[in-house]
Amino acid sequence: MSHRFLRRAGAQEIVQKLTAKAILERKLIEEGDRILIAVSGGKDSTVLAWALSSLRPLLKINYDLAGFHISSDFCACCKKSILSQRLEEWGVPFTDLSVPIIGRLKPGRKMNCYWCSTQRRTELLRYAMEHGFNKIALGHHLDDIIETFFMNMADKGTLLAMPMLLRYRKYPVSLIRPLGYVEEQQIIACAEEKEILKAACTCPFGINSKRRDIRKRIADFTNNSSAVKRRIIMALSQGSNDLLAESAGEKGKI
């Protein structure tokens, strides 16, 4: 896709084009797929639901969509009814499940992002398998992928990013990240245009301090340049060791 096009297009068109590019280039969606979209109520997964729904008539692939939200005992998402209404408008049926995430902690353990994401992953997989979905779509975007890559390198000494397609060996379900080519600022612009931002919900625990720190370092390193970030993504996916391709090694969060 030419950079000149991206400069001229509106935010919604940019999100659609980059999502379609990811879907086609990375074969994220195939004929007959039943896709469960994990919708947190935040801007990323809400934009994802809109993008997958609006691309349906354009991609010439038949696929089913449904939205799935997990309400927790620390955030019962006050904006849930707006979220469900939005999704229904886009032809995406919505289901909400209450999970006692803090309530499941063993005595003496403190709440943390890893625990929450593991509980979500378990519930998403269980629901998908029980209801015949073969794909789970997550709202991670290009900046999330770059941050995760640098965090894995700095904290764990591994070269691992977030794959855009992950087939589970043990389960008949794959994870897909169709916003993997879209920058967060492009998602925010699209959410503003679609008036999604007003209804978006954010985690009351905020982002963890390590992620905040790495985000700042990446902003300094790239000078927040889209071109530099796109080149990093290109570098991550080049050669025989394509870090955006399927990797059974992913233990990261959902």
Ligand SMILES: Nc1ncnc2c1ncn2[C@@H]1O[C@H](COP(=O)(O)OP(=O)(O)OP(=O)(O)O)[C@@H](O)[C@H]1O
């Ligand atoms: N409560 C939830 N219910 C369903 N899916 C969720 C929930 N929380 C997170 N997810 C899924 O996991 C992805 C990553 O979660 P994370 O908490 O990092 O969200 P985020 O970067 O703030 O994105 P968003 O703006 O969509 O919340 C989300 O984009 C969404 O697909």
